[in-house]
Amino acid sequence: MDTFKNPIIPGFYPDPSICRVNQDYYLVTSTFEYFPGVPIFHSIDLVNWTQIGHVLDRPSQLNLDGTPNSRGIYAPTIRHQNGLFYVITTFVESQYGERRNFYVTAENPAGPWSEPVWLKGAPGIDPSLFFDDDNRVYYTGNRVPPTGQTHAKHMEIWLQELDVNKGTLIGDPVGIWDGALKIAHAQEAPHIYKKDGFYYLIIAEGGTGFTHAVTVARSKTIAGPYEANPRNPILTHRHLGKDAPITNVGHGDLVDTEDGDWWMVCLGSRPYGGMFRNLGRETFLAPVRFEDDWPVVCPDTGRIEEEMRGPNLPRQKVISSSIRDEFDQLELGMEWNMIRTPRERFYTLAEKPGFLRMKLRPETLADCASPSFIGRRQQHLSYNVATKLLFSPETQGEAAGLTLFHSQTHHYRFEVIYVQEQPVVRVVKREGTSDDVVGELSISETSIELKVEAHFQELTFLYRNQFGKWHVVAEKQDGRVLSTDRAGGFVGTYIGLFATSNGNENTTYADFDWFDYKGE
Structure with a gap:
């Protein structure tokens, strides 16, 4: 098996x-x-x-x-x-x-x-x-x-x-x-x-x-x-230690196969860097056997393992989700989400073919609102994420870029923003009710690539122009900010793209050429 x-x-x-x-x-x-x-x-x-x-x-x-x-x-x-x-x-x-x-x-x-x-x-x-x-x-x-x-x-x-x-x-x-x-x-x-x-x-x-x-x-x-x-x-x-690879297991639902075997799906978390659960609560599978008219879960070891014997079912072909989105379709893939219910169409995939165009709107990631944001879930303990951004901010506060997002009060923004009459690329850490600029460089390019390298809980933020080398904007940043154990709540980390005018009405937009996510 x-x-x-x-x-x-x-x-x-x-x-x-x-x-x-x-x-x-x-x-x-x-x-x-x-x-x-x-x-x-x-x-x-x-x-x-x-x-x-x-x-x-x-x-x-x-x-x-x-x-x-x-x-x-x-x-x-x-x-x-x-x-x-x-x-x-x-x-x-x-x-x-x-x-x-x-x-x-x-x-x-x-x-x-x-x-x-x-x-x-x-x-x-x-x-x-x-x-x-x-x-x-x-x-x-x-x-x-x-x-x-x-x-x-x-x-x-x-x-x-x-x-x-x-x-x-x-x-x-x-x-x-x-x-x-x-x-x-x-x-x-x-x-x-x-x-x-x-x-x-x-x-x-x-x-x-x-x-x-x-x-x-x-x-x-x-x-x-x-x-x-x-x-x-x-x-x-x-009953396991807090250094166990899988913790807070619970919330189960049973299903039987056509052959009469029973299985349970449930939630659990994979902490890393200590008891920090950036990935949130994930979906796990466990075998079930009935003994004396009672269900016994994981009868071999009594716990969910990272690798287990699978169901006696024909294995289907694995359809791996693409780690690169070229934005060449007319609709976003199912892996993308927005924060709260969008009340206007703030993005388009048709206006500039091959690009995701996002409208800058007054709402920000720190607001209890529906900002210009699309994101997908973090799914690995370590990962690299990158995007190519075409953006020419000209008014104070106009910003667009990548975000590692847990909540309004706990996130990182890797943004190109217009500050004091010039564009800069900067990394902003938000933990609580205020922003902390942890890295900033002046730029002149209107087309740049942004990349985040997440090695477990250590984050490095880099940028480059189309033909240049990577420049570090911020390094050795603490990923634990994105854990429910620091931020509270019940959700996990999203990795997304955003655009905001930081409270001002305007008609500016940002274009994203592609998005890469690669887990390790």
């Missing part, structure tokens, strides 16, 4: 959910404040995945205006029933704002997907749907226990029947579980499965950090009572 490498989808692709339709597998992940929302992937071997679209790709489906960093779309679940795909998820308005749950449907998983069906009376986050044998449909989510919390972040898993045709919850909600670990917190991400006469309830416990875990309970009836697996948690890495 062939082996495979974890993670199966590297980079900021957290909270995976999976379903199977015959021999085809489909997977979705969270996207928080990024647009389009909820990427959807396809595979026939559970190991090699190809993105086929986004579930939420229209502003009418996804209004992220004013959504803070690490809020927005949380933990989607994908299911299929009677020829129709369902994705249900939570929209989180802000840290303390409303949590609103909705679902969308599609006949073709590549889209188009329907407008959202917003559910009333559905508190909490991380919803899931379960389609029972009698054609009844059930909603599960988490909520504060009606009797009150016994400890911080204590949550209850609840269940209620759903009329999917009318988009309404029916009957009475029932609390079915408040966790297997009792003193654990953040009971969430419930998924129900039916096998051999048992309803299995899998949830996440312990929060999304180092103590993350997957637990399971079972019952003969869907409303309970549920009994805990005495082996709980069935998956965690919290």
Whole structure:
């Protein structure tokens, strides 16, 4: 049996959910404040995945205006029933704002997907749907226990029947579980499965950090009572040291193959340079075996490994994503995202063929807005990224370039900017609420190449003209600024292109000839 490498989808692709339709597998992940929302992937071997679209790709489906960093779309679940795909998820308005749950449907998983069906009376986050044998449909989510919390972040898993045709919850909600670990917190991400006469309830416990875990309970009836697996948690890495190559494993979803084998997709992180997780939470795959009518995850070692024995499925041809985008198509590739919902078309691939032309707008990367930005996820511990920029700033504050972006308050900008009546190329580190210029050189060229060499957590920023040598603008910069462990939140690092007029209205644009990303 062939082996495979974890993670199966590297980079900021957290909270995976999976379903199977015959021999085809489909997977979705969270996207928080990024647009389009909820990427959807396809595979026939559970190991090699190809993105086929986004579930939420229209502003009418996804209004992220004013959504803070690490809020927005949380933990989607994908299911299929009677020829129709369902994705249900939570929209989180802000840290303390409303949590609103909705679902969308599609006949073709590549889209188009329907407008959202917003559910009333559905508190909490991380919803899931379960389609029972009698054609009844059930909603599960988490909520504060009606009797009150016994400890911080204590949550209850609840269940209620759903009329999917009318988009309404029916009957009475029932609390079915408040966790297997009792003193654990953040009971969430419930998924129900039916096998051999048992309803299995899998949830996440312990929060999304180092103590993350997957637990399971079972019952003969869907409303309970549920009994805990005495082996709980069935998956965690919290018992390992913080120097383990994979940490904070949790948030699992099960799928069976046509041959009856079981697998789990889950999230985890690969820290480097210490307990720093620039890549965010990634998607991993783990084998599952049932013993004594209980699931056992990773039965060989009890943990997710970087290389494991793979599924007994025909391996599909690996379709590697190009590391170089020449911008010679009329639409951006699916790997590119924007920050929040764009309300105007700020870029074009048609106006100057072979170039990405970006309009300079007043919004900046430090604003809670939708700036002129397109980015793709960092997917390797070390990497080189470069672009060729054609740009002639003439007014104070006009800027364009590369960014290593985690959030409004934590990012690097490698920019050409007009300062004191001349253009300069500079590196700006933002950690908190102020900018720190860590390197700057005057330039006269209007066509230059920008490059960032990331050797683990050490960053070097270089530029050159078309025929010249590379000049170091800043070196030995700290990549840990881009880690959730410094910046907070739940997202990972993006590598992107941006253009801004820093608060001023104008008609200037920047042209990007190509973009290179190469992981090591």
